Amino acid sequence: MNFEKFKIHHVKLPMKEAWETSEETFEDKHVVVLAGKKNGKWFYGEATSQKLPIYNHEDIETDIHFIKEYVIPAIKNSSSIQEYHENIGFYSGHPMAKSAGDFLLYHLNSFEEGQPISELIDGEKKKVECGASIGIKDTPEAAMEAAEKYLEKGYNRLKLKIKPGKDVEYVKAVKENFPEVKISVDANSAYSLEDLEQLKKLDKLELEMIEQPLGANDIINHSKLAKDLENPIEVVHKVWKKFQVEIENFENPQAQDRADKHRIWGQHQQDTFKRRGKVRCPDSPRLPIRRD
Known part of the structure; x- marks a missing residue:
């Protein structure tokens, strides 16, 4: 790709307000940015890892190491995005770190081809619906006020973070005030099968989905829970499309x-x-x- 130099930046951005999930309260947004210089111009790719390895096994420090040791050499040994995919695909895991190289090369191609990235990847839509994710609030009223603020900005879907003790009444407050809005919830693994009765109360609220109520890797118990609930259950982080395995098969x-x-x-x-x-x-x- 003939880049003249690379730089790795750890960027820390203060959030406008604290954002709480069942796992942690976030006050800053951390990202890793890979910058590559070619013909005097800088191009950028972002790794969306977090400070702590909560979302998956990656964090800021591991991604900086992986980008330095593997992503940059893979870029240097590639003549196209496709070849980069082949080279970096030799290594297991680290999808966020790998994406920094991917985005950087798409930024470069977009500039050299004079096309927006959406056209380079055969995108068809000019606009897509966008939802807002609302962190756990102190009271149901605060959750409702946060929802109202986002709806006024034009968002038409809402996802509420929940945890035991801050779930049903919070969702009810939003649902009753904005009955036409698509609402889902995200528990970030805060529940167990012992909380079935509480989850059934959530289920009665006719949600778009309940995201990851149980452990991130607990496929079997998610499948058991799905039989007791009407709302769809989304299991994130571990989507093995390659094998096309249905959850029921695990039993x-x-x-x-x-x-x-x-x-x-x-x-x-x-x-x-x-x-x-x-x-x-x-x-x-x-x-x-x-x-x-």
């Missing part, structure tokens, strides 16, 4: 049997490598294997 005996066999295979491979001296593996407890 299928054949699926469980296959999972057991793979656990056996994985332990067998580790034992084999250790015996042959091919790799040095730390001792670890054997994975549980179902015998029934």
Whole structure:
């Protein structure tokens, strides 16, 4: 790509107001920006990781390291965006850090081709509906006032962050005052199956969806919960489209049997490598294997 130099910036932006979720209260927005200079002009790509590894395994420090050690070399060894995808795709994980290189190259292509990025990726729409996410407020009235403020600005969808003790009454306050607005909620893993009755109360409010009420990786219990609720449940962060696996399959005996066999295979491979001296593996407890 013939970039003359690269710079990595950690940008910290103060938020207009604190934004609370069930996990943490955010007062600043942290991002990593990769800048590349070519022919005297700077181009930019952003990694939208957070200060702490809450959304996924990435955080600011890990992304800075990954961009420096892997993204920049992948860009240097690429002659196109497609080749960058192939080069960086060799490494597992770190989608946010990888996207910094992706955005930077699209910015470069947009400038060199004289086209907006939307046209480069075959975008069709000039406008899309945009929703607002409302952090957890101190009172239902405060949640309703925040919703009103966003609706006045033209937003037509709202997502309310919730947690036990600050859920049903808060959503009711918004729903009753703005019955025509599309409303969803996001629990950020604040509940368990023991909270089923409370989740059923939320379910009666006819929401667009309930986002991640249980643990981020708890596919099985999300599938159990879905059978007791009418509203759609969204499980974020771990979307494995590659395998097109339906949640219900995790309760299928054949699926469980296959999972057991793979656990056996994985332990067998580790034992084999250790015996042959091919790799040095730390001792670890054997994975549980179902015998029934």
